[in-house]
Amino acid sequence: MRLHRLAITAFGPFGGTHEIDFDALSAAGLFLLHGPTGAGKTSVLDAVCYALYGSLPGERATGAQGTGLRSDHAAPHDRAEVVLDLTVAGRRLEVTRQPAWERPKKRAAGTTVDKAQTWLREYDPATGTWRDLSRSHQETGEEITQLLGMSKEQFCQVVLLPQGDFARFLRADAEARGRLLGRLFDTRRFAAVEQHLAELRRAAADRVQEGDRVLLAALQRMRQVAGDSLGVPVPEAEPGEPGLAAEVLGWAATARSTLRERRTVARLALTAAEEEQAAARRALDEARELHRLQQRAGQLHARRERLAATAAAHEERLTRLARARKAAAVQGALDLRYAAEQAHARARRAEEAARAALPAEHTAPAARLAALARTAVEELGALASARRAERRHAELTGELARVDRDEQADETLLAETADWLERWDTARSALQREEAEAREAAAHADRLAALLGPARERLAAARRRDTLAADADRARAAALTAREAAAGAQRHWLELKESRLAHIAAELADRLTDGEPCEVCGATAHPHPATRADGHVDQRAEEAAHAAYRRRDAERAEAERALGVVREELAAETAAATTAEVAGLAAEARRLADEYERARAAAEGLHVLRHRLDAAEREHDRRLAERHAAERRAAARATLRDSLVREQVALDEELAQARGGAAGVAERARQLEKRAALLTEAAEASRAAEESAGRLKEADARVADAAYRAGFDTPEQAAAAVLDDAGHRELQHAVDARRLEEAEVSSALADPATAEAAALPPADPDAATGRARRADLRLRAAAATDEAAARDTAALDTLSRQATAEARRLGPLRTQYERVARLAQLAAGTSTENERRMRLESYVLAARLEQVAAAATVRLHRMSGGRYTLVHTADRSGRGRSGLGLRVVDAWTGRERDTATLSGGETFFASLALALGLADVVTDEAGGVRLDTLFIDEGFGSLDDQTLDDVLDVLDTLRERDRSVGIVSHVADLRRRVHTQLEVVKGRDGSRLRVHGTGG
Template sequence: MRLHRLTVTAFGPFAGTERIDFDLLSSAGLFLLRGATGAGKSSVLDAVCYALYGELPGTRRSNGVRSDHAAPGVRTEVVLEATLGGRRLEVTRSPEQWRPKKRGTGLTPDKAQTLLREWAEDAGTGGPGWVAFSKSHQEVGEELTRLLGMSREQFCQVVLLPQGDFARFLRADSKQRAELLGRLFDTGRFQQLEGWTADLRLRHERAVQGGRQRVHALLARAEEAAGPLAGGDAAAYRPEPDAPPAEVLGWAALLRVAAAERAESAGLWLAAAEDARAAARDRFAEQQALAERQSRHHRARQELLRLTDTAALAAPDRARLEAALRAEAPALLRGPRQRAADAHAAARAAEDARRAELAARAAAAGWAGPLDTPDDLLAAEGAARAEAGRLEAAGADEARHGALRAERARLERRRDEADDLAEEARRWLEPFEERLRQLQREREAAREARAELDLIDARHAELARRRDAAVQHLRLLGERTAAEDRVRALTGAAQDARQRALDLQERRLAGMAAELAAALTPGEPCRVCGSAEHPAPAEPSAGQVTAEDERRARAAQQAAEAELATATGLVGAIAARAAAAEATAGGRTADELAAEAEELSLRRRSVLHAAEHWLPLGRQLEQLERDGRTRSRQLSEAVELAAQLTGQLKAQDTELATLEGRIAAARGDAPSVAARTAAVTALATAAGAALTATRAAGHTAERAAETAEALHRAALAAGFAGPPELAAAVLPPDELDALKRRFKQLDADLELASNRLADPALQASAALPPAAAEAARAAAARADGRLADAHSAHDRARRRVADLARIGRELSALAAELAPVLDAFARTSRLAALLAGAPAENALRMRLESYVLAARLEQVAAAASRRLLRMSGGRYTLVHSDGLVSGTKRSGLSLHVVDAWTGRERDTATLSGGESFFASLALALGLADVVTDEAGGMPLDTLFIDEGFGTLDENALEEVMDVLDSLRERDRAVGIVSHVADLRTRVPAQLLVRKHRTGSTVHHTTREDA
């Protein structure tokens, strides 16, 4: 790349048009750009960068392009003629700016313009000339960047070696060096590779985390299903959530083995509980029957004792009755005889009725024993009552059987309802995923529309703000023009006031002798010479200036300058506000912004309809997801309930079968145990009644015989001494009958009590120890509870085995699915750690981008050292270091300087100011060489070095100039930007930049002119 000519108009500090002939300056190979501080030396380089890239260098990008000194009608423009890639090109750039309207008042915007032309030997007019290439900003930018082969940042670092940047680069830390080298060598792709690898690792990590969450969920389910089996010794083997799949599968297998052993133990416990329950039931029945017999024997013995005592107490009444009877017989022999016969007949009839009823009851109860004698009847009654006692337990079984059947019917209904509910949930869940995805797609579209609507609203508000700023900018430009006109008028007035004050000062100084003479007093010493004589005092001239005149002129000058400063500040404030308004408006007109806002309004109306569905679709989606969770929970609960109810039904079937066996054995041919109990109880009652009737019939028979015999022997057997005794013995009929009934019942009760007490079964039971019926009942109840617990434990154990088997299959499938994911995650993690410079995988803690930049820095250090050796008289070289640095900083981008005088490496921060300059310059030149090679070897025929020479002594400056002089090899031109006076005598070709109140100018000079 070689620069030929540069023309700037109203650019930076240059108010008018300035032309720079680089061909003239480059003829000597080395040229100097000099001028006072702030004159605009660096602005020449800014103009070159702006022409090539359409932007100022990075450190000055915030500065405006247009000159503040330019007249409103002068258009800002930069024209650069240069040879790029063997082609001679001319690029013209003009930024967007405001100019006065051609008609009316005010300002109007001029759009930015770009023009690229190429010199052709045949321009189509019969000879050489310029041919237009493009007017498109984008096309021109792409073409120039392609020909230059480097970005704007690279160009500014390689061609326009900036002030202080490489001194900072020399002392920078690794991070700062990485930022600069990354921009120059475009290593963003390596950073992107690091980011891509890190993102890939995160995706694999999310997949692994998702799998581990599923494993954790299955572990929780297995632990829940295992229950207490997961505690104790098994808890020590429980794997962590991120444990290897093999460890997880091993723990699941351990739980399954423990569950299988527990299920087998529960089966054995159930069998033992069933045997214990049967034995307890039998024991309870035996003890209950024994208790009933012992109770009957006790009651019979107590009854006999009571009746014996009663008979002893009634002995006098019995004697009266006997006497009355003896007395009654002779007189009333036929009456008693008849009554006795009638009583016997009635007793026989009652006995026949009771025996008929007894026969019916015996047939109903299936009694096959004899019923003829009282002993037979007594035995039948005892046997029936004993069997009734035994049937009480069977009655409890029958009641339990009925309750179980009712409960089973209820459980079957609940299981059917659970199955129906599960089927309904399955049918509802079949299309659920598709409905969910459809709603999600529709809501995502609505969300995008909503986001676009927000963007449109934000953009619309931004356009309104920018439109207001554009309107304000137009107004402020008018105000600035008026303010600038006022500043120019006030500037003239201030200059006039200053000139008048200076003139008055000079005139007063000229007439100071007359002013001093006017203050002399005869006889008093002069304040100037001290003489008391004043032979020839000066006379005041016409128009003599007094101190008061000078003071008023100074006050007028200060007032004019203060007013000018206020007006200048107002112009600056208006310019700042106008610049802010222009920046806010983005350089666009209010009409353009209004048109774009109208387009946005049209777009908003089209997007609003889709965005309005976002909330309804969100509510539908939330409702569908809630319904899905409800249905899934409903399905799970229904399936679990159905399984639970099925287990309960099986347990009830087992118990029903057991009860049915015992009930069948107890009821015999009867339709039920209750019917059997009623028949046996009725038999016992009928036997007792028949026994009573038989005994009564026997008594009446005896009584009839006695009265018959008494009637025959009445006279002899009465035993009375005489009628008084007979009369005294006669009792009234009522009293006599009452005594008869009383003693008749008493005798019958005594006989019945004796017969009951004489029952062999009762006597045998009474001889045994007291029955433990309640203890046997409690033992039977405990046996029932243990059996129920055993059934429940067995059911739980079987369900636990099934659940753990299912979870084990799911874990095996998940482990097979996670194996490749874990392998990929391990490899990707190591690769990402290596590329990111993690200490675990990267001993140097050097990222991939840092590694590439370190190689580039090593090349830069080698290229810089060749020039640094010459600049430092063979003393210093720069070396690249990839050693570890302290803390968490990355290594690989360290620079050291090797001092040949000591043979030691030391930090670049130890260099003096002059040494730092030529080390920085050497580093900058070396970086320029490496970047040039990186850009494809584009020759750089023009190079600029901006400042820094003031820190060098004479010898160091001589060495640096020798190195710079060597850069002219191969027809390379080097421009030095400096105001160091010593360079004026060393560099023949010079470009002088002068600053003025109305703007800077450039002048081509030579060493002689300087």
């Protein structure tokens, strides 16, 4: 990898745009990057790292990202940008990165955030042009990482050699060295093996413990089945302890034997209880049967006595039943006689009612009444023609009345129409005049409305103009005050900053610790540290003043922005209102508004007037048409009235003859209809009464003959002996029930078993029931005990088989767990078989550290004049783990020394050799990527002249094969020894770059 060009804009302490030509700097092979503390030497290296990986090295990666990368010295609209031109893996690339930044809005106040941007281009030597590869952050990062073959952490350790970090690495313990080496070398697969083995161990342990918990659960269920009275001690082992399965299975075998003995005893007790219960049941059945027979005998004797007491009533029922059978022969004649009697009574009542409605002829016989009815019907038929004439006469009367009403209505209509038409011309002229006046008022209102709107707008603009003029004066005063305050705060901040920079050495001296390297020169001895002077300004005071200046400057910008807004609004309102006064504009607006309201009120009735005029025209036409129609109807009515009167006179003569003495033909017809109907009804009722009397007489004769033949003296005796169906069934049922009961009682008393039971003493079934119940309870208890014993024995056998199967299944799991646990402990360095207590990843890193120590020794020999050699040691330190130790072999004494015993200068060139050796090994690890540009950051201030020359000679060897090395330091002696220099100059407006000794 070779760097060609780096362009920095608004990045870190650099406020403007600065370009570094690394090709020119690399021509001499060795160049110096120097400048005062805080000028921005490290920021140049940060820019290289940011261009390649999109973030800063080390701890600065989290403290300055995104908008924090932009320089505070940059102009408001300048965006931070880094452009790096480099060659890697034979390809010429250009990487451009712009971090996110919070820029001012273009069209409004405030700020907005622009996202970070990335461009990757490649130079095509065939065409001599740059070709775009990607604008994606992710694709650019993956492409560069793949070409370089190393991560950001590896790059920062290999290309940007941080001497402070390697000095700490030289003195660190094994754990700290492991963390750094783990970041540089990809040993994740070995750590993954450790993790995988640990996970396998945990999984195997979980499976074994889960199996043990299953066994203990089975033991708990077997304890519940066997009960607490078993008398066998329960195993108390925990899950995972060896021998748990054997203890559980042994306890199960003992419990099974005990439960089988209990089952045998319960079976014998059940057999004895069954025999006792069977005997008690037989005794209970015998007592119940004897009690039943004795009760039956008593009931039969009681029934026989009751039958003897009711014998007389039974004989009476038999007599009634015999007379009812004889009367059944007379029943039909009696029913016919009853029906004839009822029919004759109804006929007599109907005849009396019909005759009562007649005037004088009610005593005449039926034949005479029928003849009178026929005469009335004949007279009624003769009135049909007279009724038609009477209806027509009524119709003619109604038509004449209607003609009179129509004539009167037309006369009224003609009078009203004549009066209305007489006033028509005057009314029409008045409406036309009002409509013309309203139309003129509407046109005037429209003209006033067009003038009123602009007048009101000018008035409102004038009022806003006067208000904004006062606002502009206040905003102008506020902006002036804010500018003066911001200028004062800026002067105060710059004064404090200059004062602090003038005494920065004292501030750095406060952080020195004896034995610890200086942050500036790297020396561990501090003989004459600077001291603070009176009134010294520290970083906190400077930052507070800077924050106050930024607040005041923000207030100034906001005040100026507000002033600009007010001025723009004032100009707009002045243009709209002109220079007229508010009072004059208000008076003009009021005058126009008053005239407009009057005109609008006058024009409001225009539509109504037009509607009224149209309606009046239509009413005039309608009135004329009605007058012509009424005149035509009057001529037709005169002819119709003459015709109706002649027809009515002819009908009056015809009706006078037909009415006779009645008020009218209809009244005469109703009289004849009523008379004919009454006579006909009376004749029919009289004939029916005569016929019913004859039928009643015949029925009496038939009843008397039937009663005599049945053996009754009179028909009345036969009627008294008759029974209806319900009475006959009830009497017959009582007789049959009596006979059946007598037969049942006689048969039951003749049964030998009943007679024998009646002769024995009374039975006691309650006592027998009690004995049987007690026997049942004893049997159920014995059966429950036997069933429980059988169930417990079967359940324990099943659980015991399950526990045995689980123990067999658990055997291979426990063997597997022991094998995996041994491997996991060995890889984790916790096994007794791992004598050095070295983790697998540490073992691999130890091999890498051994390579690094060998590569570092090559350069350390030359820097130390052959005195020191770095060696790797696998010995343990105290209680810690071994594998990543470093020792120094002193050739002058022949002894190994701890790296912490080296002096400040010795520590520097030892750590430099270590850094260079680590760079070689990491480069080989990255696939042998050629690194043509290296940077070494600080640490040279602790060397004497001879050692510095030796170190520079070693660095000079790095230039072999066209490699360039940049030394980052502020040591003055290096500026004399290294002629090609890149100087960082610090200033109030930001840092800038100067190049020396390149010939350009």
